[in-house]
Amino acid sequence: MAMLSVEILQNILIRAFSENLVYGKPAELYDPIRYTMELGGKRMRPLLVLLGCDMFGGDVNLAIDSAIGIELFHNFTLLHDDIMDRAPLRRGKETVYKRWNANRAILSGDTMFAMANRYLLRTPPECRAEVLDIFNLTAIEVCEGQQMDMNFETMETVSLSEYLEMIRLKTAVLMAASLRIGAIIGGASEDAAQRLYEAGISLGIAFQLTDDLLDAYGDEAAFGKITGGDIVTNKKTYLYLMALERSDGMNRSALLNLFSSTTGNPEAKIHAVKRIFDSLGVPELTHEAIRSHYEKAMILLNGTGIADGKTKLLRDYAASLMQRQV
Amino acid sequence: MAMLSVEILQNILIRAFSENLVYGKPAELYDPIRYTMELGGKRMRPLLVLLGCDMFGGDVNLAIDSAIGIELFHNFTLLHDDIMDRAPLRRGKETVYKRWNANRAILSGDTMFAMANRYLLRTPPECRAEVLDIFNLTAIEVCEGQQMDMNFETMETVSLSEYLEMIRLKTAVLMAASLRIGAIIGGASEDAAQRLYEAGISLGIAFQLTDDLLDAYGDEAAFGKITGGDIVTNKKTYLYLMALERSDGMNRSALLNLFSSTTGNPEAKIHAVKRIFDSLGVPELTHEAIRSHYEKAMILLNGTGIADGKTKLLRDYAASLMQRQV
Numbered sequence: 001m002a003m004l005s006v007e008i009l010q011n012i013l014i015r016a017f018s019e020n021l022v023y024g025k026p027a028e029l030y031d032p033i034r035y036t037m038e039l040g041g042k043r044m045r046p047l048l049v050l051l052g053c054d055m056f057g058g059d060v061n062l063a064i065d066s067a068i069g070i071e072l073f074h075n076f077t078l079l080h081d082d083i084m085d086r087a088p089l090r091r092g093k094e095t096v097y098k099r100w101n102a103n104r105a106i107l108s109g110d111t112m113f114a115m116a117n118r119y120l121l122r123t124p125p126e127c128r129a130e131v132l133d134i135f136n137l138t139a140i141e142v143c144e145g146q147q148m149d150m151n152f153e154t155m156e157t158v159s160l161s162e163y164l165e166m167i168r169l170k171t172a173v174l175m176a177a178s179l180r181i182g183a184i185i186g187g188a189s190e191d192a193a194q195r196l197y198e199a200g201i202s203l204g205i206a207f208q209l210t211d212d213l214l215d216a217y218g219d220e221a222a223f224g225k226i227t228g229g230d231i232v233t234n235k236k237t238y239l240y241l242m243a244l245e246r247s248d249g250m251n252r253s254a255l256l257n258l259f260s261s262t263t264g265n266p267e268a269k270i271h272a273v274k275r276i277f278d279s280l281g282v283p284e285l286t287h288e289a290i291r292s293h294y295e296k297a298m299i300l301l302n303g304t305g306i307a308d309g310k311t312k313l314l315r316d317y318a319a320s321l322m323q324r325q326v
Numbered sequence: 327m328a329m330l331s332v333e334i335l336q337n338i339l340i341r342a343f344s345e346n347l348v349y350g351k352p353a354e355l356y357d358p359i360r361y362t363m364e365l366g367g368k369r370m371r372p373l374l375v376l377l378g379c380d381m382f383g384g385d386v387n388l389a390i391d392s393a394i395g396i397e398l399f400h401n402f403t404l405l406h407d408d409i410m411d412r413a414p415l416r417r418g419k420e421t422v423y424k425r426w427n428a429n430r431a432i433l434s435g436d437t438m439f440a441m442a443n444r445y446l447l448r449t450p451p452e453c454r455a456e457v458l459d460i461f462n463l464t465a466i467e468v469c470e471g472q473q474m475d476m477n478f479e480t481m482e483t484v485s486l487s488e489y490l491e492m493i494r495l496k497t498a499v500l501m502a503a504s505l506r507i508g509a510i511i512g513g514a515s516e517d518a519a520q521r522l523y524e525a526g527i528s529l530g531i532a533f534q535l536t537d538d539l540l541d542a543y544g545d546e547a548a549f550g551k552i553t554g555g556d557i558v559t560n561k562k563t564y565l566y567l568m569a570l571e572r573s574d575g576m577n578r579s580a581l582l583n584l585f586s587s588t589t590g591n592p593e594a595k596i597h598a599v600k601r602i603f604d605s606l607g608v609p610e611l612t613h614e615a616i617r618s619h620y621e622k623a624m625i626l627l628n629g630t631g632i633a634d635g636k637t638k639l640l641r642d643y644a645a646s647l648m649q650r651q652v
Contacts, residue, residue, distance in 0.1 A: 024466075029473040080436060084429045103410045103476060106432060107469055110406060113436065114465035117443055121459055129454060133447055139440035140350075143433055147355040150429060 006317050009050045009060065013043050016064045017071070032096045032108035033115075036075050039091045044321070046071045048178035049185075051314045052196060055306055058186025062124055066131060066185060069119030070178050073135070076112035077142055079105045084150060113139070120181075127184045134184075138177040145169025152236050163241050164205060172204025179314075192304045199300035206293035207321055212237040213286045214324060216274060228270035234259045238289070239282050240273075246280045294322055332643050335376045335386065339369050342390045343397070358422045358434040359441075362401050365417045370647070372397045374504035375511075377640045378522060381632055384512025388450055392457060392511060395445030396504050399461070402438035403468055405431045410476060439465070446507075453510045460510075464503040471495025478562050489567050490531060498530025505640075518630045525626035532619035533647055538563040539612045540650060542600060554596035560585045564615070565608050566599075572606045620648055 021037055023030035046067030053063040081087070082095040083102050089095060097105035116135075123131045148166040152158045180197040188196065215230040216239055230237050243255055258273055277283060297318065301311055347363055349356035372393030379389040407413070408421040409428050415421060423431035442461075449457045474492040478484045506523040514522065541556040542565055556563050569581055584599055603609060623644065627637055 024470065026470060026473050026477060028477055029470055080432050083432060102428070106406050106409060107473055107476075110436075110439065111466055111469040113439055114462045114469065117462040118459065118466075121455060121462070125455065129447060129451065132458065133444065136440045136443040136447070140437055140444075143437040143440065144350065144352060144355055147352050147433055150433075151352060151354055 004054055004060070004313065006047070006051075006313055006320075009047055009054075009313075010043065012050070012060065012064070013046050013067060016068060017043075020065075020068055028104065029108055029111060032079070032100055032104050033112055035099070036079060036096060036108075036112075037072070039093055041075075041091055043071060045074050045174060045178040047317065048175055048200070048314075049182035051317060052179040052182025052188075053186035054182075055196075055310050055314060056183055056186035056188040056192070057310070058182075063182050063185045065119045065122035066181050067178075069116040069135070070174070070181070072112045072116040072119060073139065074174060076109045076116065077146070079109035079112070081146060084146070123181075123185060130184055131181050134177050134181060138173050141169045141173045145171070145173070155236075157244065158236050158241055160238070160241050160245060163236070163238060167205055167208040167238075168201060171208045172201045175204035175207065176200025188304075192306070195300055195304045199297045199304070202293045202297035202300060203318055203321075206290050206297060209238050209286060209290045209293065210322055210324060212239055213283065213290065216270075216277065217283055218324070228266070228274075231270050231273045232262065232266045234262060239277055239286055242285055243277050243280050243282050246282070246285075247276070251276050251280065290322065294318070330380055330386070330639065332373070332377075332639055332646075335373055335380075335639075336369065338376070338386065338390065339372050339393060342394060343369075346391075346394055354430065355434055355437060358405070358426055358430050359438055361425070362405060362422060362434075362438075363398070365419055367401075367417055369397060371400050371500060371504040373643065374501055374526070374640075375508040377643065378505040378508025378514075379512035380508075381522075381636050381640060382509055382512035382514040382518070383636070384508075389508050389511045391445045391448035392507050393504075395442040395461070396500070396507070398438045398442040398445060399465060400500060402435045402442065403472070405435035405438070407472060410472070449507075449511060456510055457507050460503050460507060464499050467495045467499045471497070471499070481562075483570065484562050484567055486564070486567050486571060489562070489564060493531055493534040493564075494527060497534045498527045501530035501533065502526025514630075518632070521626055521630045525623045525630070528619045528623035528626060529644055529647075532616050532623060535564050535612060535616045535619065536648055536650065538565055539609065539616065542596075542603065543609055544650075554592065554600075557596050557599045558588065558592045560588060565603055565612055568611055569603050569606050569608050572608075572611075573602070577602050577606065616648065620644070 017037060021034075023034050049063050049067040049070055050060045053060050078090060079096050082090060083097045083105050087095050088098050093099075095105070096108060117132070120132055120135050121128065145166055145168070148162075149170055152163075152166065176197045177200070179200040180193050183193040183196050212230065215227060215237065218227050229235075230240075240255070240259065244252065247255060255273070255276055258269055258276075298315065301314070304311075343363060347360075349360050375389050375393040375396055376386045379386050404416060405422050408416060409423045409431050413421050414424050419425075421431070422434060443458070446458055446461050447454065471492055471494070474488075475496055478489075478492065502523045503526070505526040506519050509519040509522050538556070541553060541563065544553050555561075556566075566581070566585065570578065573581060581599070581602055584595055584602075624641065627641070630637075
């Protein structure tokens, strides 16, 4: 077999998505699913499934159905999250709930979750039950994380450790489960698959903290979205919570005041908040936290006992996720 | 083993629901799930799982987890349907979306669907994949049925065959799948399980038509809800579509006119609509359709080749579903 690369795996996925997904009737139910799945995105999670499988010398073709299932699930969560967050745009296009309505987004999402389970059912029989159990347990945890995120909206203060637990559930467990499911299909021992899962958790947390940082400090052209959105919407990100934790007196009152309304000039608000972040060293501290979680992931990856040559694709891909433009 | 009865099976289920279901954190996610599962209801679908299993001489204890999974799934669909239908009440209590809000109902529902899959994963290994495949395919069909139902709201006319296809998907496939899953766990041959499924489809259609009839003509005290609700909300039930199909001129205009608004005196509207239904013989025709689908179910049940003694519990229970107060 030819040497695999991330690009080859991504091409395998692009072909798999266009060839495998079939949409039924009525059109009102399946049009939003097709629309969502054809919007693209990074296909990060299905790629992690394939990388997890390849790392243990497995045949990635056996992991493609599971990879599709994971991506369907992830997109289902986006459909429902966008209703809950009233998000008008996703990947630069109207969200399903905006383009159609909330009912369509609810029901098409539900259908995608059932479709996801059916794709995961095509896992080779010897590991099917284990994969499905991890998948549905992860699905529950993702819901728990989303509920915590919503709870945070109305809480005055959230500790950094509460925030890290929320992003572990909302974001990291699905990335970790993707790697683990791939590893299991690839023939990993239970112990190695568990260690890879733990590495995936740390990687997922580093990934989300990078997202938080990019939202405030990213290069708009390279990041692909307008920066400062989290600040404008008073989102309690790692940066904001770190700033609150490290500030007192004037800065703290100013921050709380700035985050108490969504009216006013957004540019001025972003500017004022970032000045406070800067004065408290928040971007550097966030960088440091990202580096620390990322390094932990690499140490855990080493702990799986897999030769460096075999983990190179994942390490390179993980590095690329961290080195998005800041 | 002592002779089973429907009452014994129902008691097994009541105990299983209170002993097996565990609720995690955060409370905001799980409180609506607990609330819903503790509201009760007929537990018709899990009972059908146990009846399907017992019929083939299987150990019903092996089917309890699947029965719980099916009930969790059914209740998940209610949470989401109630948002879509803006239904304020369910089983005489506030719906989740009314008591909390739509976001809570969306996310708690999603969690229940994942929980349902985890319960179904506890099916004995030799039939686990088959059961999960039927379950998730059925879940997709239920979504298709719900979408058709929503489509009907804005369509001027719907044919009786379109209506029957909608209730097949929205209601009957889950009842049929419940029986089939129980049968598979009970050791049925593929052919016998398929025949039982077909019987379940006919029974499910008869069940829904009975519901339609009871909504307009039921004894309020015995039926447990106020009659005429479908008429007041302009719901395109079997009765209404049958009336439209059989009427012309005055009656047809009057019906279309009565079903064009939700304002006005509800009592007067119910009275006027039922007068038209009566004049067209709609209740008798609906009775006749119920009888016909029910008889078909019994013929298909005979076709499974199971001795009458073994199907008695299901036949008695099916008869009780048809003989709710009209």
